[in-house]
Amino acid sequence: MSHPGPSGEVVQRTELLLPGPAKALGALLDVPVPDLDRGEGLPLLWHWFYLLDHPAQADLGPDGHPVRHCVPAPPGPDRRRMWAGGQVRARGALRCGERATRRTRVRSVQEKQGRSGPLTFVAVEHLIEQGGHVVVEERQDIVYRPASSANPTAPEGAPIVPAADGDWALDVSPTLLFRFSALTYNAHRIHYDRDYARDVEGYPGLLTHGPLQALAMAEAARAAGCGGDQVLDYRLVSPLFDHQGLIARAEEGSGETATAVRDIHGRRTATGTLRSEGR
Numbered sequence: 634m635s636h637p638g639p640s641g642e643v644v645q646r647t648e649l650l651l652p653g654p655a656k657a658l659g660a661l662l663d664v665p666v667p668d669l670d671r672g673e674g675l676p677l678l679w680h681w682f683y684l685l686d687h688p689a690q691a692d693l694g695p696d697g698h699p700v701r702h703c704v705p706a707p708p709g710p711d712r713r714r715m716w717a718g719g720q721v722r723a724r725g726a727l728r729c730g731e732r733a734t735r736r737t738r739v740r741s742v743q744e745k746q747g748r749s750g751p752l753t754f755v756a757v758e759h760l761i762e763q764g765g766h767v768v769v770e771e772r773q774d775i776v777y778r779p780a781s782s783a784n785p786t787a788p789e790g791a792p793i794v795p796a797a798d799g800d801w802a803l804d805v806s807p808t809l810l811f812r813f814s815a816l817t818y819n820a821h822r823i824h825y826d827r828d829y830a831r832d833v834e835g836y837p838g839l840l841t842h843g844p845l846q847a848l849a850m851a852e853a854a855r856a857a858g859c860g861g862d863q864v865l866d867y868r869l870v871s872p873l874f875d876h877q878g879l880i881a882r883a884e885e886g887s888g889e890t891a892t893a894v895r896d897i898h899g900r901r902t903a904t905g906t907l908r909s910e911g912r
């Protein structure tokens with residue numbers, strides 16, 4: 634692996650993809666693991682469990698994310714990092730049993746004014762190559778907010794909206810969030826340290842990871858048989874806390890599959906569309 638450098642630099646990592654992370658994800662989400670020896674490659678978004686950065690403990694900041702020798706680096710001190718959305722395009726099969734290389738760089742930094750205050754959006758590009766071809770092309774939108782920004786509150790007393798036929802539901806417990814953090818080597822404390830999430834960042838509970846919600850949308854589409862879609866565009870539109878459940882749904886339309894995540898009260902927390910390049 635090349636040593637992580639400052640923003641603008643390309644950070645590269647190569648490894649042999651082993652079956653372990655895919656099997657661990659299957660067990661965590663109770664989803665079918667495809668044939669890892671002879672199959673068509675890993676399902677959409679399963680690359681998130683491979684080619685992970687391993688920052689030095691000494692480089693972690695107070696929120697558990699690295700503050701130096703990392704891409705992206707936070708745009709300033711005392712910022713609150715969130716995963717805001719992104720786009721993932723599968724351009725070929727990513728297979729276990731073969732080496733793969735990921736190249737990462739910051740594509741753009743944009744300052745915006747949101748309802749909740751100033752927002753710095755950092756678009757991070759990841760390209761994964763295997764066998765001489767780019768097989769996964771991804772943009773991750775990471776947002777940084779000042780510590781003084783207004784935080785959402787959890788709606789109280791709203792009626793429960795039960796899961797319907799075809800919904801894909803997860804019980805979001807601290808153990809699920811902890812195991813997802815461990816599988817992605819993500820030490821961000823908002824997902825497992827309730828005291829920190831409440832007292833320092835001001836959230837009413839542990840936050841459900843953005844990638845976990847995106848994965849739920851992709852898995853809902855896979856379970857619904859909306860097969861073959863290779864491009865996912867998604868946004869995390871509102872924080873989802875650990876006591877609020879996670880219910881994903883995917884519905885195939887004429888040009889694309891619409892997908893979303895809601896909490897047990899019906900509040901939408903993520904939206905996405907899946908499409909094939911050819912449709």
Ligand SMILES: CC(C)(COP(=O)(O)OP(=O)(O)OC[C@H]1O[C@@H](n2cnc3c(N)ncnc32)[C@H](O)[C@@H]1OP(=O)(O)O)[C@@H](O)C(=O)NCCC(=O)NCCSC(=O)C[C@](C)(O)C(=O)O
Pocket residue numbers: 698714715716717718719745746747748749750752754774776819821824840841842843844868869870871872873
């Ligand atoms: C993103 C928040 C702060 C915007 O907050 P807001 O409501 O203040 O924004 P807004 O007023 O709706 O929009 C302002 C501007 O931002 C843009 N915008 C607005 N939303 C997005 C988006 N998603 N992606 C890209 N752009 C976005 C929007 O289009 C607009 O741009 P414009 O002025 O040009 O029109 C707010 O919607 C929010 O809190 N979303 C939920 C975030 C969340 O819960 N993420 C998952 C948990 S954090 C996590 O998983 C972390 C992890 C894994 O540990 C890790 O660090 O990597």
